[in-house]
Amino acid sequence: MKGQDQPLEITELDLADPKDGEVMVRLGACGVCHSDLSAVNGTLPAMTPCVLGHEGAGVVEKVGPGVTSVGPGDHVVLSWVPQCGRCYTCLRGQPQLCEMSFATALSGGLLDGTSRFSLDGLPVYQMTASGCFTEYTTVPSISVVKVDPDMPFDKAALLGCGVLTGMGAVRNTARVEEGATVAVIGTGGVGLSVILGAKLAGAAQIIAVDISADKLELAEGLGATDVVDASAGNPVAAVQALTGTTPAGMPRGVDYAFEVVGSAPTVEQALMMTRRGGTAVAVGVPRMDATINLSLFAHLFLNERRLVGCVYGSSNVQRDVQLYADLYMRGRLDLDALVSRTIPLDDVNGAFDAIEKGEVARSVIVFDG
Numbered sequence: 001m002k003g004q005d006q007p008l009e010i011t012e013l014d015l016a017d018p019k020d021g022e023v024m025v026r027l028g029a030c031g032v033c034h035s036d037l038s039a040v041n042g043t044l045p046a047m048t049p050c051v052l053g054h055e056g057a058g059v060v061e062k063v064g065p066g067v068t069s070v071g072p073g074d075h076v077v078l079s080w081v082p083q084c085g086r087c088y089t090c091l092r093g094q095p096q097l098c099e100m101s102f103a104t105a106l107s108g109g110l111l112d113g114t115s116r117f118s119l120d121g122l123p124v125y126q127m128t129a130s131g132c133f134t135e136y137t138t139v140p141s142i143s144v145v146k147v148d149p150d151m152p153f154d155k156a157a158l159l160g161c162g163v164l165t166g167m168g169a170v171r172n173t174a175r176v177e178e179g180a181t182v183a184v185i186g187t188g189g190v191g192l193s194v195i196l197g198a199k200l201a202g203a204a205q206i207i208a209v210d211i212s213a214d215k216l217e218l219a220e221g222l223g224a225t226d227v228v229d230a231s232a233g234n235p236v237a238a239v240q241a242l243t244g245t246t247p248a249g250m251p252r253g254v255d256y257a258f259e260v261v262g263s264a265p266t267v268e269q270a271l272m273m274t275r276r277g278g279t280a281v282a283v284g285v286p287r288m289d290a291t292i293n294l295s296l297f298a299h300l301f302l303n304e305r306r307l308v309g310c311v312y313g314s315s316n317v318q319r320d321v322q323l324y325a326d327l328y329m330r331g332r333l334d335l336d337a338l339v340s341r342t343i344p345l346d347d348v349n350g351a352f353d354a355i356e357k358g359e360v361a362r363s364v365i366v367f368d369g
């Protein structure tokens, strides 16, 4: 990305060798995530020029000094939150908030704040210490997770962002229990992963809410028990109507509602859909100036609802990527349905158009060789 609101350009860049604790990865595949588009259109801040892409998988090409966790030839999934395992939040079981990586994400560089890409001697930044819309990238070794070399790259890549975020929101953030009722607003790649996670957790009812008939059909295929077309009327009433009534004749609402759109109205809807004592999880990436209206009386006091933030599915990257890769390889996790299409790198701008039109769960860039 040269600058905001400009189409991505394919350019030959210089890539420095990995420094201490870093690895160079030859990319096999990279998903095109809504957050890449958000970096282009300014919803998310980004340093420019920048190599976007943060949902990658590939093969370790070479390792820098001191790297023992992986070696050349290892197949890996790339994470966009380096997790140090030693800071205050990592030690308290919240590695998604690693204190070492917070500044890194904004710097456009790796852990030392500098990028490994350059053009004519000037730095080209890396999105979230990552940068995967490229044949080769160099990242911190703590950002890569070794996976089974038999796992196809286009499926493995999804573990790096969408699947980790959606499944983690269910398993780590909300901790949905067996028999729970769940609603999901927005059924793109992340929302569908919420459905996969809810199904795996044994949720009794999974209600998918979207405005796209195609995505709702996909949601049903992946385990949604009910679908609500949000363009056809009030989605809160529609979800409530599917969740039974209390002895007082009031609609009950769901135990958990996941908002995967990133807008204020849908976060408010998620909160309204939950039952008394229910939990709404804000998963979608909002604009930086977005705010919501919250009734302290109705939501927090009278009905003891919980509204929970969620970044990266509250995931422990090493633990969870390996778990989901293992589940996929054993046929327990249907990632195949999430890959709407595979494309060459040159088609990345077309993939952005497809996201804007709401056409796809995921376009995944596949690199040859």
Ligand SMILES: [Zn+2]
Pocket: 033, 034, 035, 036, 054, 055, 161, 162
């Ligand atoms: Zn993403």
Ligand SMILES: [Zn+2]
Pocket: 083, 084, 085, 086, 087, 088, 089, 090, 091, 095, 097, 098, 099, 100, 101
């Ligand atoms: Zn940490």
